[in-house]
Structure formats: C-alpha cells, structure tokens
Amino acid sequence: MITFEEVLAKTKRKLDENQLQAVNCDTNCVVSAGAGSGKTTVLSYRFLRLVLEKKADCDQILTLTFTRKAAKEMHERIHAQLLQFKSDPYVATQLSKFPDAEIATLDSFCSKIVRCDCTRYGIASDFSIDDEANKKNAQLCAQALMEENTFGEGARILAQIYNPEQLIDEVLVPLATQHYYLPKILDPGIVQPILDAVKTKYKEILDSFYQLLLSYEGFTASSKAVQSAREAASILLPAFDASDDYGVMLSLLGSSNYFWTKPGKGSGDDIDLLRETSDSYKAMRKQLCLALSILTHGQSLASVLAFLCEYQKAYQREKRKTGILTFSDVSSLAVDILKVNPSLRSYFKNKFRYIMIDEFQDNNQLQKDLLYLLSEKEELCNGGIPSYQDLQKDKLFFVGDEKQSIYRFRGSDVSVFKQLSSELKQNGGVALSLSTNYRSEPELIALFNSLFPVVMENHGESYEADFAELGSRAKKDAIEASCTLCIKPFDSADQDEGEDELAVGVDSEASAVALLMEKMLHTDEYLIPSETGPRRPEPKDIALLMRSTSSQLSFEKALRRYGIPYTLQTARSLMLEAPSNDLYNLLQLTIYPEDRLAYLGTLRSPFCNISDAGIVSILESYEENPLPFGTNPVLSDDDASRFEHASHFFSQLKDYVKTKTLSELVMHLWYESGYRLSLVTHAETQVYLEHYSFLHRLAQIKEKQGFGLSQFLDFIRENLGQNERLDDLDVIKEQSDGVQIMSIHKSKGLEFPIVFVASAGTKLMNKGSSLFAIQDTVIPYFMKNSFHETEKKICVTRGLKDFFDSGEEKLREKAELKRLLYVAFTRAETHLVVSGCFNRMNRNKNGDDSADNLLLLACNGLGLDIDSLAGKNTFVQVKRIEDVSEKSLYARKSESPASEDEGFEQKSDWYRQPLEEVDLLPSRYGVTTIFGVSEEAGNEALRLPLLDCDALFLKIVEQEKKKNPMQKDPYSPAADFGTLVHALCESRLLGENLPDERQLIPIPLARRLDEREKKQVLADASSLCDNFFACDLYRRFVQDTSFKCEVKFFSVVEYQGREVVAEGAIDLLVETPNEMLVIDFKTDLYKKAEVHARQVLTYLQAVERLYGKPARGCVTFLRQCGNEVWWKTNIDEK
Structure with missing residues (x-):
C-alpha cells in the first residue's frame, strides 16, 4: 500500500514547513491561512493523508466550504489526487467510497440534517430553500x-x-x-x-x-x-x-x-x-x-x-x-434538531470521524454551535451546546483568515473565528499559521508588511483583525512589481470659468485609469510573468475592483472611449444601454402592438435599422393602420428590404411568445434575429455582447419566480433608465477576455496579475436601521417622543436603539473596511494601482482620526499627505489625477474632424452597396435535430419497462392537443423528462448535494405538474439514475476514472446540402490513458441503438479533434442498462 510520504515524493507540489505542519496535525486545530498561502492545498492533502494512513475512510470525513464553487473545486481536487494512485488496492477501495464523501457547503449539509427530522416542526421533508x-x-x-x-x-x-x-x-x-x-x-x-x-x-x-x-x-x-x-x-x-x-x-x-x-x-x-x-x-x-x-x-x-x-x-x-x-431557517433548525434529537445527533457524530471547515472566518456563532454539536465526545449527549471541554480532541480542523472576513451583511462574525483559537488551545488543540504568500511579488509583500500593521492597529477588540507579517516567495525573473496611487486632491476653489466645463471627479479618475491601462497594454513598463518569460499584459490580466459599483458606468464609458474591452460581474448599466431597450421594445410590440414609442424604437434598432427618411414614411402609413409592420410604406430599396425581413421575423416572434419560455425568447432575439452580429460588426458596440448573459440570466430568474411575458416586461419597464444594481443578477465567468470589473467582495478567492482598486475615495451612504437587538430579540421603533437636548436643540427618539447603542456598530463597520482593503490589495500578483478622489466629505480633517474610505486608509497607512501627495515610501508612485473637460468624455480617443469625415464617407460607401440576398435559414442546429431518430421503433426495437410517469406524459400530450389542435409541434414532456434525468445523473456523478431536486425539473414540464405529480416524476427519474449507478458500465468505465459531465462542443457538418454548425453536449466523457469514452444517456421507451449511431459518431469526431486521442462511444438506455453497443469513428467498426 502506498504511503502519504510516497505520495508527497511523487507529486510535483512541494509543501512548505507550515503547510506540512498543518497537513500532519492530529489534534483540534485552527489554521490562520493568509491570502495566497495554499489553504486549499492543505485541506486536500490533509484529506488524502487521513485516508492513506487509514485514520478514516473517504465517507468518514466531513469537508465543509462557504460556496458551492469551492465545494466543487475541493471535490475535484481530492478525487484527482486519489485517481493518480488508483492502481493501489487500498486507494481503489477508497475511490469506490468517494461518491459518498461529504464535501459540501455548510448550507447543503444543514439541509440534509433538517430533512431527517423536519416533521417535528410541521415541515414536509420535501421543503425547498428560496x-x-x-x-x-x-x-x-x-x-x-x-x-x-x-x-x-x-x-x-x-x-x-x-x-x-x-x-x-x-x-x-x-x-x-x-x-x-x-x-x-x-x-x-x-x-x-x-x-x-x-x-x-x-x-x-x-x-x-x-x-x-x-x-x-x-x-x-x-x-x-x-x-x-x-x-x-x-x-x-x-x-x-x-x-x-x-x-x-x-x-x-x-x-x-x-x-x-x-x-x-x-x-x-x-x-x-x-x-x-x-x-x-x-x-x-x-x-x-x-x-x-x-x-x-x-x-x-x-x-x-x-x-x-x-x-x-x-x-x-x-x-x-x-x-x-430560508438558509437561516435551515441553519437554525439543524442546530435545534441536533440539540433535541439525541439519536440523530449520535448518528452524525459517529458517521464522521473528522470535520474540516474552509473559510470559517465567514461564519457565525450558530454555525460554530453546529460544529461543536457534531464534535462532542461520543459518550456525551447533553441537551445544550457542548463547551470546548466536551469536544473530542482530534476531530475539528478549521481554516480561515480573520483579515478576510468581509461578509457582515450576511451575518458573518469575525470574533467567532478569533475565539476559536483560545477555546481549542485550552482543550489541547493548536493554532497554526500559513504565513507565506505565494501569489504576490516580494516587493508587494514588503509593501503589505509596512502598510497593514498601521491600518489594522487595534486595542484587542473582538471585532478587529490582527495582522501578522507575511512571508514571500522568490522573485520572478526580470519582473519589476509596482504600486501606483492615482489621486485627485481636494480643491476648495471653484471651477475656473471657461468655454469647457470640467467633468466631475469620478469621470476624471476614470479617464486617468483608462489612460494608465492603455499604457500598460501597449508599453513594456508593466510586464507580467508567463511560462515563456516576461510579457505585456492583455486586458484579461487586469481586474478593476470597487467597494461599490455605483460609479461603474463612468469607468465603462472611459474604457469604451479608449477601445479597451471589459467584462462585468455586475451590470449596473444594463438598463441604461441599448440592448435592454431594444429587446424590451420588440417584445412589448408582441403584447401591446399599439405602443407607438416601442415601434419607433424597434425601427431604429439593429432589428430593423431603418433610415430616418424611412421611419418618417413608415410612421405616416402607421397613422392609417396602427399595427406594427402592418402597412406597405413607400421606402428605398435598402429600407424596403430591411422592413420586409423585420416584418417576417416579427411575424414568427408573435407565434414564439405563445409557447417559449422567457429565456428562450431572449436567446431567440439575440441570436436568430442577427442582433448579436450587429454588435460584433462595430468595435464600439462589442462591449455590449456580454449583456446577453445578464439579460438571459434575468429571464431565467423571472421564469423561476413564475413571471409571464407581460410581468417580465413590467419589471423591465420599471427599471429602464436606472443606474441600479439588480439583485441576484451577478454572472460569474470562468474565462474573460477583457478587463474584469467587479466588486471587491466578488474578487475574494481570485487573483490577477494587475489590480486596480478604483473609486477608492467613495464613502458608502449607510442609512442605518431602525431595528435593534436586545436580549436575543430584534425590535423596531415603537414610539415618537421629543425633548430638549440643549436649550434650542430638540432630540426626537423612537426606540431602544437611541438609548442602548454605544457606537460599536460604526466601529465594526470601520474594522471591516480595513479588511476590505486587505482583500483588495492581496488580489494583486505583480502590479497594484489605487485610484480615487478626495472631496470635502471624505478627508475626515475635522473628525476623529479614523478613516471611512479605502483611499484615506491607504494614504494614512503609507504616511502620505493627502494635500501635497508627498510620502516616504519610495516603492509607491503617486500620480496626480488632472481635471478633464466634460466635452472630452464624449469624444473617442484621437478623434478629429477630419477623421470623422473620412469615417462617415467610408460608412456611407458601405451603406450604398446593394443589399445581398440574405439566407434566413439557421446556421446552427442541435446535434439531436440533425441526427434525430429518423426510423420508427417497429418490431425490431425492444420495448423497455414502463414507468408510472409514462401514463402521466400521455395525458399531458392529449391535453396539449386539445388546447392547440392546429399546432404543428405540440408540447411533449418526454424531452424535458430526459433533461431532468440527465441533470440528476450529473449531480450525483459530481457529488453535489442539492437542497431541492425539484428545481431540476425543466420549467415547461414543472408548469404542467402538481406537487404529487412532481414527486412521481422525480421518483421515476431517480430510479433511472439508480439503474446507471448499479450497472456494469458504471463500475467498469466510470467509477474509478477521471470524467466530465455535459461537455459542450461545436462541429461543422453537412445538413440539407450546406455546411452548418452542429451544437451538442456529451452526457459523460471518460478519459483513460489511451482513449476517450463517450457515454450517451437515453430515456427512450424503445431500445434500438442503431438509430442514435450518427449522433454518437458526431460526438466521437469532435472528441478526437479536441483531445487528440482515439475515441469510442455508446448509448446506454437507462430504463434497462446493459449490453451496450460501442462505436468508433468508423461507424461500421464496433
């Protein structure tokens, strides 16, 4: 049997002394893991050590994370480590148990506990979290x-x-x-x-x-x-x-x-x-x-x-x-259940030999109580929360960093993490530290070590984070790190009178930031490391972080002006820009055809692109027959052609809105109308391409909330023209091609070669809350009484907060601001830029000595005079942001009247060209559309076992035919049932713990089912998944191998006499040392593998191109797995 020491010797990753000490720790432990210190590596290697030393099986280690993304990453990393040594018999045994390993978020684990005993509280076990x-x-x-x-x-x-x-x-x-x-x-x-x-x-x-x-x-x-x-x-x-x-x-x-x-x-x-x-x-x-x-x-x-x-x-x-x-319900119920249900508490205590928790600085007292309940000594089972003396001495392993606790608005409490160290140490535990930052260049680490002892200085308050000196890695060859402060000092003088008015401070700052980015991208002054040596950065190597995205639009405009591509995590300007208005106008016409303004907007948008003269003519005829595209106006040849194409598309759209979901409508408008291509055509509009991700996500959210098209349009109408962040509309991207604009909170856990901390002088306007907690009860205002505070000043009081509030809340906010600065700075690998403006309100000249914005915190920590911009730190470059004219904000870089005229003439020549005939046939199809089942099942096909839901689906089909007897393709639930089964299989293969599997039911099917029918459909879908995990195909080819689910691809194929793009997703792709295996799931009632052969062949050809390995594939019929037929790229070779 292979030992952990042999594993370390064979792996390329070398652990430093502190990391090894944490990995080898066998007592209760709190690990303070700073930014870039390799905490995920420590957690995964400790899991591996516990397994290889036979201290616990894979399914006896509870590993909890803060986010689903982190849980998935941890699951994949540990599985990959075990797979490297699958030839070892003991490791092979552990791999067979790995699907049962509990690597999950704290919320999903709490949900599992609650489902065991929720009926005690009058809650059904199929509850959902929303x-x-x-x-x-x-x-x-x-x-x-x-x-x-x-x-x-x-x-x-x-x-x-x-x-x-x-x-x-x-x-x-x-x-x-x-x-x-x-x-x-x-x-x-x-x-x-x-x-x-x-x-x-x-x-x-x-x-x-x-x-x-x-x-x-x-x-x-x-x-x-x-x-x-x-x-x-x-x-x-x-x-x-x-x-x-x-x-x-x-x-x-x-x-x-x-x-x-x-x-x-x-x-x-x-x-x-x-x-x-x-x-x-x-x-x-x-x-x-x-x-x-x-x-x-x-x-x-x-x-x-x-x-x-x-x-x-x-x-x-x-x-x-x-x-x-809610998530809070589930956390609170889980703790209460473990307190009042001794047998269930004993079950979970005995089930897990070890518990490891990541990012614990983002948790609170309730979650700490839960973990103490699970770690209580086996022989004890007291009614309340165990004290630290009652804990097993080797079960708990906490990892976190108090300096990165920035989620107070979600209920996290840094004092809980700080208290852990003292409690566990008093019971024989240890507190360890991973102090080496492997992310940032040594010069930046030296800066952090001089800055943050000043910023984070405190007097031992429980809500303050303590800074300890960071260690650094070796310097990258030929790389010179940098830190730049771009500051616009406060000027009390009025604006100089002149022809051009000056732009506001944030616009001047945004222009300075964009100019510096352009310099980084096109000169050798800000090189970054790469595998082939120093190189110039690309836009995707730069992150622009902000405490608040309220000024995001100014930076977007500046980047567009300089032609710098960017990508967003939060689209504040979504409802200000053209795409949202254009999609809204066209959808509005399908329901409210009399909306003249929407019709006018549609005619001018890329959907039609009618000239001004053409619009006048259309509106004149519209007065006679006020229906969109309902007249034959007198138009030029170009406008007439565009009008005809738009009319045809609108006619199709009116039929689409009757049957398609909101997200399908958004996708149809974006891709099939040519709207996306119109954005791609012009460099200045390409930045709007990612607006689709946000609009599509918004449609999905509103679908889930049960919105119809009219309600969806009502929501958009209320928000058009608003520079506001829409809740829950954040889109996380695995890869980005432009400057990444996001909040500091969203950047946590990420790293970038170059980081801009922008709009750092912004003070958050905290309205405060009228709610006040006393004796574990939160109470609002309950009175309105006034009295004299001085002879002339009257004080109005409304509740307990005025009397009991000692000002600690503000001190907690300022303590988190310090941690926010630390998180922002430590995202940077090579170059760090801080930018901001000082004004009358954020300099704190007449207040106390504490800063209330990131810029002032940084300046005070660096000893920088905010008026003269003079400082002592020679590593930090300070640049003054100069005023810019407001007129310059609306001109593109290097734009001149001559270039404007030339550009106009070039565009005019292009528009004068005759419009070529447009092929309106789609250029992209799904693989199943191209190679769908073309043969009848007939007598040659084997009929597979029926499911209870089959009769239900037949009933739905009949109902659809009655409702829409003229519809060519009535809704059939079979495809959506297949989608549900695929999603369940993927979830189980990846080891995900879903709080509510009902969420996987596709919306069109879910709308047609009541709660009892949903349970039946889920039960049948689950039984098909069970068939797969019990079959020989899973045990032989999937169980102990590296695999991927839902692998999407594009491939060029011939269809209907022309080349088109075939789009598909491979259900299960297994990689072996010598070949790739494609496994396609089918939920068909009849088994006839040959009818799917062409589809599988397309998958195999795509896989061989992508991975450079021979591939073979099969179709497994989940109603009765077994006797699969395998194909290679030569379709006749089986």
Whole structure:
C-alpha cells in the first residue's frame, strides 16, 4: 500500500514547513491561512493523508466550504489526487467510497440534517430553500396583517412612525427574513426584562448625574454659568428626592430649562469643574431623557411586540404551508434538531470521524454551535451546546483568515473565528499559521508588511483583525512589481470659468485609469510573468475592483472611449444601454402592438435599422393602420428590404411568445434575429455582447419566480433608465477576455496579475436601521417622543436603539473596511494601482482620526499627505489625477474632424452597396435535430419497462392537443423528462448535494405538474439514475476514472446540402490513458441503438479533434442498462 510520504515524493507540489505542519496535525486545530498561502492545498492533502494512513475512510470525513464553487473545486481536487494512485488496492477501495464523501457547503449539509427530522416542526421533508420566495411571502403576510389589524394598537403605532412602504420593506420583511427564522418564537413576556434593563441603566446614570448635581449645589462663584448650574442643582435634586414618577421626571429633564453656556475663560475651582463637566452633564441628561422616554412608553412597546408576535406566527404558518424555507431557517433548525434529537445527533457524530471547515472566518456563532454539536465526545449527549471541554480532541480542523472576513451583511462574525483559537488551545488543540504568500511579488509583500500593521492597529477588540507579517516567495525573473496611487486632491476653489466645463471627479479618475491601462497594454513598463518569460499584459490580466459599483458606468464609458474591452460581474448599466431597450421594445410590440414609442424604437434598432427618411414614411402609413409592420410604406430599396425581413421575423416572434419560455425568447432575439452580429460588426458596440448573459440570466430568474411575458416586461419597464444594481443578477465567468470589473467582495478567492482598486475615495451612504437587538430579540421603533437636548436643540427618539447603542456598530463597520482593503490589495500578483478622489466629505480633517474610505486608509497607512501627495515610501508612485473637460468624455480617443469625415464617407460607401440576398435559414442546429431518430421503433426495437410517469406524459400530450389542435409541434414532456434525468445523473456523478431536486425539473414540464405529480416524476427519474449507478458500465468505465459531465462542443457538418454548425453536449466523457469514452444517456421507451449511431459518431469526431486521442462511444438506455453497443469513428467498426 502506498504511503502519504510516497505520495508527497511523487507529486510535483512541494509543501512548505507550515503547510506540512498543518497537513500532519492530529489534534483540534485552527489554521490562520493568509491570502495566497495554499489553504486549499492543505485541506486536500490533509484529506488524502487521513485516508492513506487509514485514520478514516473517504465517507468518514466531513469537508465543509462557504460556496458551492469551492465545494466543487475541493471535490475535484481530492478525487484527482486519489485517481493518480488508483492502481493501489487500498486507494481503489477508497475511490469506490468517494461518491459518498461529504464535501459540501455548510448550507447543503444543514439541509440534509433538517430533512431527517423536519416533521417535528410541521415541515414536509420535501421543503425547498428560496430566499426570494420567502421575501414575497413575508411581504404578503405583512400586508394582510396590517389590513386585518388597522385598528389594533400595535399596527396603529407602527403606521404612525413609518410610512407604508417603509413599514413593509424596511421593517417587517427584514424582521421576518433575517431575524424571525424557524424554530424561533417571539416571547411577548420579553417586554418586562427589557424595561428592567432600561431601569438598571437609568439608575446607574441617575446616580452619577445626582453626584454631579451635588457638586454643582456647592458652587459659590458668581459667574453666570456657575450660577445657572447651581440653580439647576437646587431644583433638580429635590425633584429627584420627591418623586419616582417617570413622566414627571421626563417633563423636568426634557424641558428647555437648566442649560448654560460652557465657560470659556475665567479661573477658579468652580469654573474649572464646570468647564470639565458641562459636556458630561448634557450627555447624562440626554441619556436620562432617552431612558425615561422608553419607560413612559412601556405599553407601546408591549403593543408593538404583540403585533410582531402575530406577524411571526402568520409568516411561519406560511412557511409550513408552502414548504419554502430560508438558509437561516435551515441553519437554525439543524442546530435545534441536533440539540433535541439525541439519536440523530449520535448518528452524525459517529458517521464522521473528522470535520474540516474552509473559510470559517465567514461564519457565525450558530454555525460554530453546529460544529461543536457534531464534535462532542461520543459518550456525551447533553441537551445544550457542548463547551470546548466536551469536544473530542482530534476531530475539528478549521481554516480561515480573520483579515478576510468581509461578509457582515450576511451575518458573518469575525470574533467567532478569533475565539476559536483560545477555546481549542485550552482543550489541547493548536493554532497554526500559513504565513507565506505565494501569489504576490516580494516587493508587494514588503509593501503589505509596512502598510497593514498601521491600518489594522487595534486595542484587542473582538471585532478587529490582527495582522501578522507575511512571508514571500522568490522573485520572478526580470519582473519589476509596482504600486501606483492615482489621486485627485481636494480643491476648495471653484471651477475656473471657461468655454469647457470640467467633468466631475469620478469621470476624471476614470479617464486617468483608462489612460494608465492603455499604457500598460501597449508599453513594456508593466510586464507580467508567463511560462515563456516576461510579457505585456492583455486586458484579461487586469481586474478593476470597487467597494461599490455605483460609479461603474463612468469607468465603462472611459474604457469604451479608449477601445479597451471589459467584462462585468455586475451590470449596473444594463438598463441604461441599448440592448435592454431594444429587446424590451420588440417584445412589448408582441403584447401591446399599439405602443407607438416601442415601434419607433424597434425601427431604429439593429432589428430593423431603418433610415430616418424611412421611419418618417413608415410612421405616416402607421397613422392609417396602427399595427406594427402592418402597412406597405413607400421606402428605398435598402429600407424596403430591411422592413420586409423585420416584418417576417416579427411575424414568427408573435407565434414564439405563445409557447417559449422567457429565456428562450431572449436567446431567440439575440441570436436568430442577427442582433448579436450587429454588435460584433462595430468595435464600439462589442462591449455590449456580454449583456446577453445578464439579460438571459434575468429571464431565467423571472421564469423561476413564475413571471409571464407581460410581468417580465413590467419589471423591465420599471427599471429602464436606472443606474441600479439588480439583485441576484451577478454572472460569474470562468474565462474573460477583457478587463474584469467587479466588486471587491466578488474578487475574494481570485487573483490577477494587475489590480486596480478604483473609486477608492467613495464613502458608502449607510442609512442605518431602525431595528435593534436586545436580549436575543430584534425590535423596531415603537414610539415618537421629543425633548430638549440643549436649550434650542430638540432630540426626537423612537426606540431602544437611541438609548442602548454605544457606537460599536460604526466601529465594526470601520474594522471591516480595513479588511476590505486587505482583500483588495492581496488580489494583486505583480502590479497594484489605487485610484480615487478626495472631496470635502471624505478627508475626515475635522473628525476623529479614523478613516471611512479605502483611499484615506491607504494614504494614512503609507504616511502620505493627502494635500501635497508627498510620502516616504519610495516603492509607491503617486500620480496626480488632472481635471478633464466634460466635452472630452464624449469624444473617442484621437478623434478629429477630419477623421470623422473620412469615417462617415467610408460608412456611407458601405451603406450604398446593394443589399445581398440574405439566407434566413439557421446556421446552427442541435446535434439531436440533425441526427434525430429518423426510423420508427417497429418490431425490431425492444420495448423497455414502463414507468408510472409514462401514463402521466400521455395525458399531458392529449391535453396539449386539445388546447392547440392546429399546432404543428405540440408540447411533449418526454424531452424535458430526459433533461431532468440527465441533470440528476450529473449531480450525483459530481457529488453535489442539492437542497431541492425539484428545481431540476425543466420549467415547461414543472408548469404542467402538481406537487404529487412532481414527486412521481422525480421518483421515476431517480430510479433511472439508480439503474446507471448499479450497472456494469458504471463500475467498469466510470467509477474509478477521471470524467466530465455535459461537455459542450461545436462541429461543422453537412445538413440539407450546406455546411452548418452542429451544437451538442456529451452526457459523460471518460478519459483513460489511451482513449476517450463517450457515454450517451437515453430515456427512450424503445431500445434500438442503431438509430442514435450518427449522433454518437458526431460526438466521437469532435472528441478526437479536441483531445487528440482515439475515441469510442455508446448509448446506454437507462430504463434497462446493459449490453451496450460501442462505436468508433468508423461507424461500421464496433
């Protein structure tokens, strides 16, 4: 049997001393793994070591990650490592168990626990997880309850404090979705403990205030301020002694009386004391008034809490009824189930011998409790959360980096990760560190080591991250790393008067950034390493990161102006640009043909491209017959031809919208109309090509939410012209060909040769929240009371937050800002650029000494004067961003009147050419369309076992024929059933843990099924998957090999007398040392392999071209696997 040491000797990857120490650790351990330190390598090699040393089987190690992408990467890496040594009998045995290895996200694992005992909470085991659907349910529950309780006291109070939109969207929905998760139940009895807490703090402040008044009572000096203080004491002290009535005390302390001006000059004991304590007097008096406001509104608090209890019950009833939960529900339920179900807790404790958790700095106390429950000593099973003394001493292995905890908005808490080290060390565990950064050049590491000790300096607060010096790798040959600060200093002077107005700061910054990128791309000043030596960077080697994408549009425009391609992770400008408007206009006409504006937009868009004169003629005839493309206007030959083609396409589209899904419609408009080709034709519009990814994704999201076309158009209409980020519309790309623009949060886990941290001077406008958590209960505002904070200034208080908030929330936000800077900087491999503008609001000249934006943080850490831009760090180059004229923002680089005229003439000549006849036949087909089953099953085909859902599908077909008797190709569910089976097989092959397999049912089929029918279809699909995993084909060729699922390809073939592109996806592609194996799944009722031979041949030819190996393939009929026929590229050779 091969040993782990032999594996290390044979693999190319060499582990450093710290990595080896972590891999070989056999006690509870917390590994602090900095950016680029190889934490994924450590986790995968530790998994391998535990298996090879027979400490655990593959299915006895629980490996948890933060994202599905990370789980998939971990799964593939560990599997690939084991496959290298599959000839070893023990490794082969472990490979057979690897499909059962639990490598998943924490959310999906929690879902698995909850499904074991969810009926205890009245939840069906086939529940689904959908945060968006839950948000809608919360809105509906809130609206219904407010209507039912219009005259209820709690509803009345809330309606007086908040406007209706605020109350629903900013109070009740966040309370329900973020705080009132299952199985938590609000306790109305919490009111008294809250009031008791207020009273306790009130008495503490009152005692200090009373003592201060006693000192004022003894004043003898004659100054006006001293006399005012003595008078205040003489009135307030007897009042405190005489009455405990909170209302009386509030009217006294909340009045405009008993204030004075803080002494400026003068001396003497009384004046000195008053000068020192006047601010304290006002602060304590304000705190007393805040407390008294709460205590006099105790009944209002009780009424609001009673209303919230009703709301929570209604919302949780809806959850149980619909079976739709949130991720927070699942996490909380999983912990509760393990606490109250000893047998299930014991099962999971015994199932997993080791637990490894990645990115734990992004988790919270609830998730820590879950892991402690799973790691409790076997002989124990106490009711609550185990203490660290009750944990097994060698089960837990945490990996994380407190400096990269940047997800507070998702509930992560860096203090939980920091606390782990001390707890586990007290129980025999260890805390290790992976300090070497293998990503960045040594010069950048030296910069980080000088910058971040200053930035991250703290006084031991639990929410602060501690920075430790980073180690570095060897310098790459002939590579000179760099760090550049591009800064526009604050200028208090007004703009110079002149012919050209100056652009705003962010536009000037964007122009400077684009100019520097152009220099990087076309000179040798910013070389980056490659396998063949130093080279100039390409656009895809550059990332432009921003804390907020609010100014993204300015950078997009600047990059377009300089002809630099880019790609987006978040399309803020999606609804501002032409593609969204063009697609909206054409789809709008299919439902609302009378929309004149949409018709005009369509005529001018690339869908028609009609000239101005042509549009005038069309609109004149349109007045007589107001239907799109319903007239025969007098047009030039060119316009007439375009109009005819557009009319034909629109006629087809009107039929398409009746049967196609939203995503299919978007794809049809983008590709089949020629719209994409129109963008490709012009360099300046090619940047819009990736808008398709966002529009298609938006259509998919709205499909999932049950939107029809009219609702989809309503949504787009509301957002057109808005420079806003659309929620959940982020598209992650494996490969990008342009500058990658994304938020810093999206860049986490990625690395780039060149990083721009742009718009670094931006301050996020935090509106704050009216919600406040006290004694594990979150409460909104429940009153509106005012009092005098000074003689003239009035303070309005609405709830507990004003009284209890100590300002820690702001300190936590600033602590995360420091970590955000660290994450942004450590994405860079070779060159780092920081750009930003200082203005009147972000320099913090008159505030405290803490920075509230990334640019000021960096400047302060580097010792850079933000006015003169002078600094001491010689490695950092500082460049001043100069003003640019607003006119220059709308001109392309190097554009001149002469070049404009030349370009116009060239384009005019091209447009004057006669329009060639256009072949409207598609140029791309699916392989199954070209080589579909052309022969009848007949007597030669073997009939396979029937499924229960076959009868259901026949019923659907009959219903479709009745509904649309004239339709040429009525909907058939068989193809969608095949898609479902393929998706299930792929999911199981890749070891994915799906929270809800119903999501895999294609939308057209799901729409036609009720819940019972969905369960039946899923059960039948699952049985076909089981057939495959139990068959000889899987055991012989797939189980212990390297494979890929759904491998997409394009191939040129001859079809209908012309060359076309055949597009296909290979269900399962297995790579062996000598050949490639293609396995195609079929769910057909009749087995006749020969009818699929041409399809398989196309797959084989494509695979041999792509991989350079001989290939053979087969079709396996999942209703009855076995006796597969294999083909080679010579179709007659089997």
